[in-house]
Amino acid sequence: MSNALHIQKNDHYVTIYNEDFIEKANHLKPELYTTIVKPISIVKVRKNSEVIHGWEVETEAPISALNERKYRKDESFILDFGDHYVGYISMNIRPVGSPPDAPLRLKLTIGEMPVEMAEPFEEYDGWLSSSWLQEETIYVDVLPGKIDLPRRYCFRYIKFEILDTSPKYQVIFENVECKAVTSANIAGVKPLQHTDEMLKRIDKVSIKTLADCMQDVFEDGPKRDRRLWLGDLRLQALADYETFKTKDLVKRCLYLFAGVPDDRGQVTANVFTAPSLIADDTVLYDYSLFFAATLHDYYFATKDITTLKELWPTAYRQIELALARLDNRCIVKDSSDWWSFIDWKDGLNKQTPSQAILIYTMKQAIRLAEVLARPEKDWLEIQLTNTIEGAIKYLWDEQQKFFISGDNRQVSWASQIWMVLADILPFEENKELMNRLLEDKPECGLATPYMYHHLVEALILVDEKEKAISMMKLYWGGMIEDGADTFWELYDPGNKNFSPYGSDLINSYCHAWSCTPTYLIRKYKL
Amino acid sequence: MSNALHIQKNDHYVTIYNEDFIEKANHLKPELYTTIVKPISIVKVRKNSEVIHGWEVETEAPISALNERKYRKDESFILDFGDHYVGYISMNIRPVGSPPDAPLRLKLTIGEMPVEMAEPFEEYDGWLSSSWLQEETIYVDVLPGKIDLPRRYCFRYIKFEILDTSPKYQVIFENVECKAVTSANIAGVKPLQHTDEMLKRIDKVSIKTLADCMQDVFEDGPKRDRRLWLGDLRLQALADYETFKTKDLVKRCLYLFAGVPDDRGQVTANVFTAPSLIADDTVLYDYSLFFAATLHDYYFATKDITTLKELWPTAYRQIELALARLDNRCIVKDSSDWWSFIDWKDGLNKQTPSQAILIYTMKQAIRLAEVLARPEKDWLEIQLTNTIEGAIKYLWDEQQKFFISGDNRQVSWASQIWMVLADILPFEENKELMNRLLEDKPECGLATPYMYHHLVEALILVDEKEKAISMMKLYWGGMIEDGADTFWELYDPGNKNFSPYGSDLINSYCHAWSCTPTYLIRKYKL
Structure with missing residues (x-):
């Protein structure tokens, strides 16, 4: 297998390519299910300070009215597809009047929410790249014609702005549609039997969310980022086992991560899959550990021992590297320059939740070592005992009855939650801790x-x-x-x-x- | 042949399709010559009130510098291709830094002249459709990648504006090139032997102009309009016979016009060829007559008697229809609602130049009738005598020694020039008229x-x-x-x-x- 390894460096990051793993991942690339979906109505947006973002849509006309409407320069309309979709948009455009003596210039704004239809993208001044805003300005030289927009979009609404035609002709839009794509077999999910209507709705929207994120890989967001992150993968896989059971896609994603570790063997927080597999140079303490967690969940969902055997060294390596960050108290070292994700919460100290995630994943790794009858199991058990003891000795504040994190002894929700998930206190104490958390509501939420x-x-x-x-x-x-x-x-x-x-x-x-x-x-x- | 005729109406214009003619035209569709051309330098534009439009380009770096330059958000550059081209633009874009964690959003402004690189298209507020301005905003999801811009462009300069990347990566542009297209065989033209350097330069730029307008048809302008106009065709054909000798393209264009007359048999001023052959609903008195002129010139350049025979009825019909507009003095009726092109000159009265063009083309028609030994010749000769006599009697102002036009007896350059081209005065009088014109410089120029x-x-x-x-x-x-x-x-x-x-x-x-x-x-x- 050493023949199949090669190394690629950029300025500050080295990737070791494991071609065997990558080939396995490539073979598992899913066929996408496609469905043609069509808009259900012509809508407009209006201000309403009572609703989220201050904008709501209102039906202006049924979609059947569209074929009757002729549009000229500076006119616009919005189509509502009635639900959220990920896919490829096409339409037919037909001129009326004289033969088109100038191209059509058309601006399309494609959005998931009413706010995207209402607030001009030109005024966007946020911190993430504006290139994620879904917008196209196209020139149509030949009319009538079929237009296939160039990208994959993630949307419910499309705003059409006719920037220019010529005084001699107008345009009619026909067959506006989306070829929606997902690798989830939606028809294969058992409907939830439940007496609680809200839980049924929550279940349904969860499944739609998961389906729209399931493409060639489990994407984090089909509008923005569009790539495979380990932290998201772990949760998507758990939801998938209960619904679509697209277990080969989880397997593919595990092999993708295992295919491109860094030169220490650490898996990256996320990978790009086009134009070819590339490991991002972002490495997160907790996300790397979740490789072991995801392999654990995958094995117990599938009992696929071959994959477990093959990927065990990668999973084990993540634990080893995470343990290397412990200080002599067996506590994860805090510092100003490390990255553990945990949550986007401003000011959140990551030390204690990271310690908890290490314990949580070590327990899973021990279960896998047991299945495999691996000799590393004993060593892992010693480490587990040490990290649990360290946590209780140094991170538990007996006076406050909360776990604290970092030099400033921060009491955060994240620390308590993850320590409960790591399950190091007796059951009743965990229960009390959770109730104390809900009661006391510490500031760092x-x-x-x-x-x-x-x-x-x-x-x-x-x-x-x-x-x-x-x-x-x-x-x-x-x-x-x-x-x-x-x-x-x-x-x-x-x-x-x-x-x-x-x-x-x-x-x-x-x-x-x-x-x-x-x-x-x-x-x-x- | 009547089987092959069908009729198509829109609100206000009827086209009779002659499928035999259209098929002949289709068979003559030329193969395009393609050449890969590359930019020669990186330039910038600067204000200079001494030059046309107030903008000039200045070389900033040789093109070899491009591969070394990394661009980030809000940076821009301009490439100069060193000459004017019509074609398809492509490039490779390579990221540097971390893997691209957001798409590239790139704006390209493609122009023939420095002014297009300098003045923002957003501020354009002219009377023609803004859709002719050549601009693309593209999103590149996968990097590195090859980009093929979606349209055919007409340009010398391309401005690249990097609207957004992400803070984690920059981009390098490589292999920016244009697949230039023309149906003109440029290599086949004999270089002009001449002692006058300026005439040689004028000849060369003329030929380049003609070549860039020669595509599937003779286009009027490859940037704006991009279609076949009869008035332009006549002149392009004349230039072509002296240079590329692409006579089949002239033949094709004649068949295209003859393929889609209106229900009176009049040929349109221009046709569209995509998505299929469509006659524009603009009909111009002079342009229809130029069908006969173009057929005349084509025949004498080729001696292609078959085409002449087949298209003679169409040519003859244009004369008949033009003659139907004569009043009882045998003068082309003026009115506020007719269209004869002649020139873009504001306030120009079209009556007398149109009369001259009628005479000019009748003379050509008579020559063709002679070749064909057509019986219409005699009738044409009578009409010719009448229109010449009418012109001299009613349109010549003996006192001013100029042709006058319209109720306001306008003395325009166009009237004198076309009457000289119609050649109805004796040679010496024509010569005096032209000199008088240059001397007196009437206001309507x-x-x-x-x-x-x-x-x-x-x-x-x-x-x-x-x-x-x-x-x-x-x-x-x-x-x-x-x-x-x-x-x-x-x-x-x-x-x-x-x-x-x-x-x-x-x-x-x-x-x-x-x-x-x-x-x-x-x-x-x-």
Whole structure:
């Protein structure tokens, strides 16, 4: 196999390519399911300060009216596809009047949310690249003609602005449609039997979110980022096992990560798959550990021992590297220059949640070592004991009855939640800790659906199902009531118009890490 | 043949399709010659009130520097291809830095002249459709990648504006090139042997202009309009016979016009050829007559009697229809609602130049009738005598010694020039008239190279070759000195920044009707 390894360096990052693994991943590239979907109505947007982002859509005419409408320079309209889709947009454009004596210049704005139809992209001044905003200005030289827009889009709405024709002709739009794509077999999912209508709706939107993120790989967001992240993959895989059971896609993604570690053997936080497989130079402490977690979940969902055997060294290596960061107290070293993701929460100290994730994944690795009868198991068990003891000795504040993190002894929700998930306290103490957390509400709270997922799962694990359900309804149900067709990357029920990127336009409104309620509902029979 | 005729109507225009003619035209569709051309330097534009439009380019670096340059958000550069081209643009874009974690958003502005690189298209507010301005904003999702821009462009310069990347990567542009296309066999033209360097330069730029307008049909302007006009075709064909001798392309264009007359048999002023052959609903008195003129010139350039026989009825029909507009004095009726082109000159009365063009083309028709031994010849000769007599009796002002036009007895350059070309006065009187015209300079002058062509040809016909050459050097030589790589649609040596469309950006800087100096120089051995 050493023949199949080669090395690629850029200025500051070295990738070791494992061609055998990459070839395995390539063979598992899925066929996409395609569906032709069509707009359901012509709509307009109007201001409404009562709704999220301040914009709502209102039906202006049924879609059947479109074929009758002639558009000239400076006119515009918005089509509503009725649901969120990922795919390829096409249309026919027919001129009326004299033969077109100048090209048609047409601007298309493609968006997931009403705000994208209402606020001009030109004014976007956020921190992420404006190249994620979905917009096309096209020139049509030959009319009538069929137009295939050049990219894959992620949307529910399309705004058409007729920038110019000529005074001699107008245009009619026909057969506007989207070839929607996903690698999820939507028809294969069993509908949820449940008496609670809101849970059924949450389940359905979760599944739609997951499906729209499932393409050649599990993408984090089909509008923005569009790539495979390990932290998202772990959650998508869990939701997939309960729904589509597209287990080969999880396997493919594991091989993609294992195919491009760095020169120390650490897997990257995310990979690009076009034009060819490329490891990003972002490495996150927790995400690398989640390789082991994802392999663990994959094995217990599939019992695919061949894959487990082949990928075990990669998973084990992540634990080894994570353990190398422990200080002599067996605590994950904190510093100003390391990256562990945990959550987008400003000011969140990452030390204690990272320690918890290390413990959480070591337990999973030990289970895998047991299955494989690997000699590393004993050593892992010693390390586990040490890290748990270290955590209790140095990170638990007996006075506050909370885990603290970092030099400033920060009490964050994330630390408590992950320590409960790591399951190092007795059951009753975990339960008390979770209830104390809900009661005391420490200031350093949760920022993302990703972290809310872990909160809900921790509540379930301490047998507080009702509280878990309430939290899920408050958070994901809140999104639905605020108009979500798919679950959003970001949602703060207390500050609905907040974007950490400086603009609501650039948020991803279909995001992988938000798809987990279907997993929680089905797995734990909520 | 009647089986092959069908009728198509729109609101206000009826076309009779002659499928036999259209099929003949289709069979003559030329193969295009393609050449890969590359930029020669990186340039910048700077203000200079001394030059046309107030902008000039200055070399910033040789093109070899491009591969070394990394561009980030908000940077830009301009490439100069060193000459005017029509074709398809492609490039490779390579990222440097981290793997691209956001698409590249790139704006390309493609122009014939420095002004197009300098003045923002967004501010264009002219009277023609802004859709003619050559601009693309593209999103590149996969890098490195090869980009093929979606349209055919007409240009010398390309401005690249990097609208966005991400902070993690920059881009390098490589292999920027154009697949230049023309149906002209450039290598087949004999170089002009001449002692006058300026005439040699004028000849060369004429030929380049003609070549860039020669595509599937003779186009009027490869940047703007891009279609087959009869008035331009006539002049292009004349220039072609002296240079490329692509006579089948003239034949094809004649069949295209003859293939789609209106329900009275009149040929349109211009046709569209995509998505299929369509007659424009613009009909011009003079342009329809030029069908006969173009057939005449084609026959005498080729002696292709088969085509002449087949297209004679169409040519003859144009004369018949034009004659139907005569009043009982045998003068072309003037009115406020008819269209004869003649020239873009504001306020120009079209009556007398149209009368002259009728006489000019009748004479050609009679020559063709003679070749064909057609019985219509006698009738044409009677009509010719009547229209000449009418012209002299009613349109010649013996006191002013000029032809007058319209109710207001307008003395225009166009009337004198066309009456000299129609050749109804004795040679010496024509010569005196032309000299009187140059001397007296009536106020209603010339607007376009199209009309300047007729001025120069009229001077040649009255044996004022030196004056013809001076005029040609003043006008076409002036364009060259003002930076023309190909001859422009519009040029007023006295008001160089004037655009009849309200903006210099929308002018066509490679225009068919400006290509005739090579014809005049070579045909008349200037």
